[in-house]
Amino acid sequence: MAVAEHRSKNYVGGEWIDGTSGATFESRVPATGETLATFPRSTAEDVDRAVAAAKEAFEEWRLVPAPERGNVLFRFARLLEEQKDELTELMSREMGKVLAEAGGDVQEAIDMSIYMGGEGRRLFGHTTPSELREKFQMSVRMPVGVVGAITPWNFPIAIPAWKLAPALVAGNTVVLKPAEDTPLLAERFIELLGEAGLPDGAVNLVHGFGEEAGERLVRHPDVPIITFTGSRETGVAVTKAAADGLKHVHLELGGKNGIMVMDDADLDLAVEGIVWSAFGTSGQRCTAASRVIVHEAIYGELQKRLVARAEQMKIGPGWDPETDLGPVINREALDKIHSYTGIGADEGAKLLTGGEQVSEGDLGKGFFYRPTIFADVDPQMRIAQEEIFGPTTALIPVKSFDEAIRVTNGIRYGLSSSIFTRDVNKAFRAMRDLQTGITYINAGTTGAEVHLPFGGTKDTGNGHREAGQAALDVFTEWKSVYVDYSGKLQRAQIDNVEHPAP
Ligand code: NAD
Numbered sequence: 001m002a003v004a005e006h007r008s009k010n011y012v013g014g015e016w017i018d019g020t021s022g023a024t025f026e027s028r029v030p031a032t033g034e035t036l037a038t039f040p041r042s043t044a045e046d047v048d049r050a051v052a053a054a055k056e057a058f059e060e061w062r063l064v065p066a067p068e069r070g071n072v073l074f075r076f077a078r079l080l081e082e083q084k085d086e087l088t089e090l091m092s093r094e095m096g097k098v099l100a101e102a103g104g105d106v107q108e109a110i111d112m113s114i115y116m117g118g119e120g121r122r123l124f125g126h127t128t129p130s131e132l133r134e135k136f137q138m139s140v141r142m143p144v145g146v147v148g149a150i151t152p153w154n155f156p157i158a159i160p161a162w163k164l165a166p167a168l169v170a171g172n173t174v175v176l177k178p179a180e181d182t183p184l185l186a187e188r189f190i191e192l193l194g195e196a197g198l199p200d201g202a203v204n205l206v207h208g209f210g211e212e213a214g215e216r217l218v219r220h221p222d223v224p225i226i227t228f229t230g231s232r233e234t235g236v237a238v239t240k241a242a243a244d245g246l247k248h249v250h251l252e253l254g255g256k257n258g259i260m261v262m263d264d265a266d267l268d269l270a271v272e273g274i275v276w277s278a279f280g281t282s283g284q285r286c287t288a289a290s291r292v293i294v295h296e297a298i299y300g301e302l303q304k305r306l307v308a309r310a311e312q313m314k315i316g317p318g319w320d321p322e323t324d325l326g327p328v329i330n331r332e333a334l335d336k337i338h339s340y341t342g343i344g345a346d347e348g349a350k351l352l353t354g355g356e357q358v359s360e361g362d363l364g365k366g367f368f369y370r371p372t373i374f375a376d377v378d379p380q381m382r383i384a385q386e387e388i389f390g391p392t393t394a395l396i397p398v399k400s401f402d403e404a405i406r407v408t409n410g411i412r413y414g415l416s417s418s419i420f421t422r423d424v425n426k427a428f429r430a431m432r433d434l435q436t437g438i439t440y441i442n443a444g445t446t447g448a449e450v451h452l453p454f455g456g457t458k459d460t461g462n463g464h465r466e467a468g469q470a471a472l473d474v475f476t477e478w479k480s481v482y483v484d485y486s487g488k489l490q491r492a493q494i495d496n497v498e499h500p501a502p
Pocket of ligand 1: 150151152153154155177178179180208209210211214215218229230231232234235237238252253254255285286287387389415455456460
């Protein structure tokens with residue numbers, strides 16, 4: 001595939017401009033290692049310009065009626081739909097996903113834009129009776145100001161939409177600092193938002209590195225909200241950097257998600273769910289199933305079927321329609337994933353299949369790793385505790401449902417979990433007892449829809465949720481409004497003595 005050289009820019013105040021320092025970085029095609037495009041390595045000064053543009057635009061955008069703000073998102077959704085094939089193909093190159101998954105990523109952004117466009121006619125607050133006569137009261141959602149959005153590379157169109165659509169419909173303006181591995185997709189995303197009719201400055205894009213542009217955005221005094229998706233370690237750094245400014249910090253962090261397979265499960269279905277969740281997006285989803293907790297009665301049979309399926313997977317570039325498993329994002333990721341194969345072997349886990357880079361032919365130029373399955377994994381081993389973020393999964397045998405719940409919960413993260421069982425009682429107990437933000441019954445650990453809250457417990461975040469109505473809590477402040485039409489001073493808690501509570 002021919003890869004065009006392309007030099008890209010920041011988007012500030014409605015204009016595409018170069019970075020001030022002249023320094024650049026490159027985005028690469030993970031399937032071939034080739035350079036795709038060159039981007040400005042932005043400095044604090046570039047971030048400051050973008051924030052100033054967003055701050056100025058806020059004064060006008062917050063006053064645009066919310067249904068009109070929603071209309072911009074509807075137009076954006078239509079443009080994404082028109083460009084879906086082109087964006088899907090580009091994603092298979094810049095990020096590496098297979099076509100079906102890349103199309104799903106774009107579709108998620110379309111769905112989110114439509115859902116949040118509709119919020120333009122809702123953004124519900126509450127009215128409630130007063131304890132005093134001739135007094136009216138309500139609570140309304142208020143926009144907050146400039147939102148700093150920092151995103152990872154694994155859902156390069158969907159995650160910016162998850163953040164920007166609710167932020168904008170609520171009346172905020174945005175500066176986006178996308179991941180350094182997928183800047184071209186971020187650029188296409190912002191271009192389309194501009195085309196949809198957002199006023200200049202309402203959305204701004206600053207390319208660059210996390211410790212430079214990202215950190216400046218987090219520390220900027222005119223950015224009251226930081227919405228961040230990425231690793232736990234960076235989430236901690238972001239929280240500390242934002243602390244002095246007492247900012248709203250919204251974190252969506254890592255996962256170490258487990259699928260429980262009980263002795264009464266439909267094994268064919270379980271195998272489908274595990275393969276999709278463990279190896280889809282080459283295991284680079286926050287909801288990837290990197291642990292499978294298996295009842296001992298079916299442990300041998302499940303191993304056999306899973307290994308057979310993993311070894312049938314066709315490895316190749318994401319844009320080839322025959323490909324089941326694309327590359328991982330970059331050389332560093334490949335090395336990290338491979339280091340965990342060594343760690344698992346040293347810890348005494350049994351490598352059933354995979355465990356190596358693919359080096360045949362052209363694939364050797366890219367960052368491909370074989371689907372990897374470890375058996376006989378102890379729940380405390382590092383491969384069962386740490387996020388690997390690659391096509392590696394660990395089979396952990398257990399003797400009972402209760403033990404399976406304990407093991408599934410026995411990690412620092414709390415994003416997603418699942419159980420395969422035909423026993424309705426076990427399914428309901430799992431729904432109650434699994435300590436995750438998302439639980440699936442008879443499905444893998446991945447497959448969220450945009451109108452339910454998305455996020456996790458424990459170290460996966462800090463209590464906020466993305467998507468659905470819950471997302472609006474990140475991007476708005478509540479204001480309570482009291483209107484007294486009695487013409488006299490009425491004092492709450494003092495003058496309401498006509499019919500006191502018993
Ligand atoms: P990462 O933490 O390395 O980077 C994420 C973003 O943060 C990038 O844009 C990066 O430039 C920026 N960044 C890095 N250091 C920074 C700093 N000091 N200050 C400000 N910004 C900084 O994560 P990644 O490798 O891009 O993504 C993978 C991680 O994201 C995994 O842990 C995965 O589980 C997680 N993730 C979570 C969710 C979720 O919704 N819970 C979704 C997708 C990915």
